[in-house]
Amino acid sequence: MPRNPERRILLADAGLRVLAVGGARGLTHRAVDAEAGVPVGTASNYFPSRAALLAGLAERIFDRMAPDPEVLAALSRREPSLALVTDYLRHIVERTTREPELTRALFELRLEASRRPELRAALGEVLRRGYADDVAFHVAAGLPGGAFEVALLHHAVDGLLLDLLTTSIDAGYDVDRVVSALVSRLVGRADTAPAAG
Known part of the structure; x- marks a missing residue:
């Protein structure tokens, strides 16, 4: 698992924006990458599954x-x-x-x-x-x-x-x-x- 906490926060914040605008259906790793302005596949490196992405967003939002x-x-x-x-x-x-x-x-x-x-x-x-x-x-x-x-x-x-x-x-x-x-x-x-x- 990548260990760059700043990048993880950047991705989680981007995921929250995607979720707020597009709802759960619009929340994909690719959409998070695009919103964060990072190379395709970056979000998958930090959140290997949809469940991990959602759990990461749950932690970050608070x-x-x-x-x-x-x-x-x-x-x-x-x-x-x-x-x-x-x-x-x-x-x-x-x-x-x-x-x-x-x-x-x-x-x-x-x-x-x-x-x-x-x-x-x-x-x-x-x-x-x-x-x-x-x-x-x-x-x-x-x-x-x-x-x-x-x-x-x-x-x-x-x-x-x-x-x-x-x-x-x-x-x-x-x-x-x-x-x-x-x-x-x-x-x-x-x-x-x-x-x-």
């Missing part, structure tokens, strides 16, 4: 979607509150809509994972790790709510992003108002959460 450390540092200096949870969520929505193709690529990966068991395993591991990290961060920061509320926010924000970045229901509500309502209604009622399991 590196690309990582929160801005400076924003997190500024937010972490504040007292835990519903307002702080709202601002964390605003940051999530802002950074995931700033590069809509990246978020669309994630939707494509999730859809493709529903059809491919090998991708389902790889992407599922990445998604579960991300959720566990989010819960650990939430708890360590002393924010209101817990694992259940973080899961509710994931479900709600995924739906919001799907609506913002695909064909919308066009309900006409301001995104900031929606984010505030999600936090107040989902986290503000944390005492009514059902037990896990």
Whole structure:
């Protein structure tokens, strides 16, 4: 396996662009090579199968979607509150809509994972790790709510992003108002959460 991590990142980023624009059907090694501007066969050297390519994209997308450390540092200096949870969520929505193709690529990966068991395993591991990290961060920061509320926010924000970045229901509500309502209604009622399991 080639050991040039910069080239692997270049190819994975090109693959995410191909996936966002052409969907899973358009994602081929040759299309990734063309998008990355590298010789034909390069993507196959780094990702020898379609499954390996998809798994590589699943890993790379979460590196690309990582929160801005400076924003997190500024937010972490504040007292835990519903307002702080709202601002964390605003940051999530802002950074995931700033590069809509990246978020669309994630939707494509999730859809493709529903059809491919090998991708389902790889992407599922990445998604579960991300959720566990989010819960650990939430708890360590002393924010209101817990694992259940973080899961509710994931479900709600995924739906919001799907609506913002695909064909919308066009309900006409301001995104900031929606984010505030999600936090107040989902986290503000944390005492009514059902037990896990």
